[in-house]
């Protein structure tokens with residue numbers, strides 16, 4: 001049998017309806033149709049070809065992406081694509097470019113932090129691409145500590161302008177995507193100074209380049225920050241550096257939803273919290289959770305298909321060898337990642353609803369849920385990106401040696417993905433934000449009943465006393481047992497940290513000293529929410545033959561895999577006995593056997609095109625070996641039998657006359 005037959009055979013074993021599962025994965029029939037149409041539009045257009053990318057030099061890579069982006073914009077206009085369709089089109093083109101910043105950060109920053117008047121002026125210009133913008137917050141010296149930014153925006157009452165200035169080397173803006181060569185505008189974050197007084201960091205709309213000839217405007221120095229990790233991925237993007245030498249902008253270019261500066265130089269706070277200045281980051285963190293499920297689904301799709309084709313050992317009497325997918329070790333590394341992709345998918349759908357709700361509340365100045373939304377977006381961002389980055393690397397290893405080839409698609413995916421652990425809030429820094437929320441919630445338990453995602457902490461006094469009642473491996477299939485275990489472990493970790501915090505001289509000293517434990521408690525809290533979201537999703541109506549059952553298995557795999565991975569926490573907090581932890585692991589093994597017949601169908605449900613996967617190992621048709629061979633032959637080194645440099649550098653060595661002593 002060939003790879004093609006193996007996958008055909010696997011598909012025939014599926015116990016659920018793949019077409020309906022595709023809809024469950026996409027979120028709705030409408031969402032499925034949009035994704036499917038955009039994925040095919042990209043896959044069938046030769047301009048979006050990706051296979052030559054690894055061979056291109058930096059300048060060619062960059063120009064190639066500019067060409068693709070221009071073509072995509074033409075399609076958006078010619079085909080009258082909606083914003084949602086255009087978003088998916090960009091997603092399937094699969095190359096970091098300035099448009100990511102334009103649509104994911106510049107436009108949301110204008111919309112979220114601008115006044116009605118500012119929005120009216122700037123948003124249409126941005127949405128029609130008459131101006132191209134980026135989000136210039138991070139500096140050479142500070143990224144995580146936004147309040148530590150050094151760029152200044154000094155109000156000049158005489159001219160009714162702000163003077164944007166980079167006073168030090170470390171105040172140079174550093175990292176913003178598209179800044180180096182493309183963007184005409186940026187939201188520059190700077191410390192506001194009026195009459196020598198500092199008023200904190202605010203966003204300012206700054207024009208960077210001439211709209212006539214694209215040259216940097218006077219007083220502005222722009223450049224690229226250099227090559228990044230992984231050749232053909234983030235190097236398509238011109239992450240940039242910017243320095244400002246007393247650049248003047250009109251007063252009405254400070255984003256003034258949160259606070260205003262009057263003509264007279266009076267600083268006026270609106271009745272909205274200053275954290276709304278961080279709203280763009282909340283919006284993007286929410287998108288990043290959804291991106292995590294997509295990136296992980298890509299990696300597991302490649303590794304699962306290849307594991308069904310790859311055979312090693314176990315041949316008896318010349319019969320076929322064992323599919324590596326049948327090894328329990330392969331399953332125990334791969335299936336939790338398949339389950340995680342689904343868990344993150346449903347978590348991101350839920351987070352989107354939470355975010356939409358907070359946006360509606362903010363419109364009417366209801367800020368009550370902002371701390372919870374901030375904690376959820378920050379925590380989920382950290383949890384999902386860390387697990388996805390690790391997961392992609394695990395998938396590379398699951399593909400053995402071939403996983404290390406660029407043609408497997410996995411090295412490039414990894415290089416493209418890993419910065420997600422750092423950008424939009426470094427992951428540990430984000431967990432510490434969740435910790436602040438947890439500590440506040442637990443400390444306030446006597447006065448305030450927590451709601452929403454923290455509601456379980458209202459039962460903390462019960463959860464710290466109760467013990468797990470599981471007696472058999474089957475008991476671990478009960479969602480109530482699973483959820484209570486996660487809640488009890490998280491509550492005990494949070495309460496334990498709070499008790500120890502009280503032993504320090506000040507809360508700040510305690511927080512700093514216990515920060516590792518607090519980060520772990522935060523992760524445990526986020527896992528409660530992801531697991532409960534998966535469980536709640538299954539309580540909804542899920543149509544299609546066997547779809548709900550297949551998802552139930554994955555939900556249990558996700559939860560019990562986490563329980564096994566973190567069993568130290570579950571045991572140390574005293575909720576579980578070693579016997580109960582061991583029963584959970586027994587159940588996990590049984591669940592892997594239930595995933596096995598559905599494995600290929602599950603990854604087919606992601607509906608990924610071969611173009612999107614860009615992986616010889618993950619091809620839908622399974623024709624791996626011939627195509628791997630073909631891809632290798634396309635390497636420029638195979639253009640001729642005798643490569644450049646052989647005559648010059650190798651032959652002289654071969655032909656050298658050696659003294660007898662060296663022989």
Ligand SMILES: CCCCC/C=C/C(=O)SCCNC(=O)CCNC(=O)[C@H](O)C(C)(C)COP(=O)(O)OP(=O)(O)OC[C@H]1O[C@@H](n2cnc3c(N)ncnc32)[C@H](O)[C@@H]1OP(=O)(O)O
Pocket residue numbers: 100101104135137138143144145146147177275276278279281282284287370371374422423424425426429433436437
């Ligand atoms: C997909 C597109 C491509 C993406 C390309 C990448 C782009 C980027 O990376 S853009 C740059 C992103 N930068 C960051 O994410 C910086 C991370 N740092 C921060 O977000 C913040 O500085 C901080 C949260 C780490 C700390 O903020 P700070 O001002 O120092 O405030 P405090 O810690 O004192 O917190 C004050 C108070 O505000 C709460 N809070 C913080 N952030 C938010 C928020 N976004 N929304 C709501 N509330 C927030 C914080 O929890 C504190 O609350 P209390 O504990 O109640 O005081």
Ligand SMILES: Cc1cc2nc3c(=O)[nH]c(=O)nc-3n(C[C@H](O)[C@H](O)[C@H](O)COP(=O)(O)OP(=O)(O)OC[C@H]3O[C@@H](n4cnc5c(N)ncnc54)[C@H](O)[C@@H]3O)c2cc1C
Pocket residue numbers: 101134135136137138141142143144145174175176177234239419422423424425426427428429432515
């Ligand atoms: C590919 C990419 C694209 C980016 N695009 C943009 C962009 O478009 N616009 C923009 O403005 N920025 C952008 N950034 C910058 C990015 O947002 C920052 O790099 C990020 O916020 C992390 O900040 P930092 O680099 O200062 O890390 P640091 O904060 O210096 O992190 C270094 C280490 O210190 C630790 N640390 C820091 N503070 C604490 C603390 N309080 N407690 C415990 N540990 C701590 C961290 O955990 C980490 O291990 C981009 C970055 C990358 C990699």
